[in-house]
Amino acid sequence: MGNWIRVCAADEIDEDDLIRFDHGSRTFCVYNTEKGFFATDGHCTHEEQHLEDGLVIGTVIECPLHQGRFDIPTGKALSAPVCVDLTTYATRIENGELYIDLG
Numbered sequence: 691m692g693n694w695i696r697v698c699a700a701d702e703i704d705e706d707d708l709i710r711f712d713h714g715s716r717t718f719c720v721y722n723t724e725k726g727f728f729a730t731d732g733h734c735t736h737e738e739q740h741l742e743d744g745l746v747i748g749t750v751i752e753c754p755l756h757q758g759r760f761d762i763p764t765g766k767a768l769s770a771p772v773c774v775d776l777t778t779y780a781t782r783i784e785n786g787e788l789y790i791d792l793g
């Protein structure tokens with residue numbers, strides 16, 4: 691079933707970039723990568739730094755605070771100091787609008 695929430699028009703996120711998306715008390719990052727659109731929790735799992743100012747490198751997000759890296763599609767923690775994976779969310783595009791599934 692899912693709980694699909696509209697984020698924005700898909701073309702509002704530049705390629706190789708991300709936006710912050712807040713919904714209720716929750717915060718997310720939504721990415722436009724070379725492999726498509728993805729969504730993760732907004733905060734780094736290391737020290738709760740928001741990833742909105744992080745660097746998108748292909749399908750990797752680098753945290754702006756200590757440069758820990760995560761794989762965007764899977765949320766997997768890739769390099770120290772991060773060791774806990776990010777939660778990821780399914781995305782879909784419908785009529786040019788981007789949605790994420792908050793489950």
Ligand code: FES
Pocket residue numbers: 734735736737738739753754755756757758771772
């Ligand atoms: S807060 Fe992200 S790597 Fe430390």
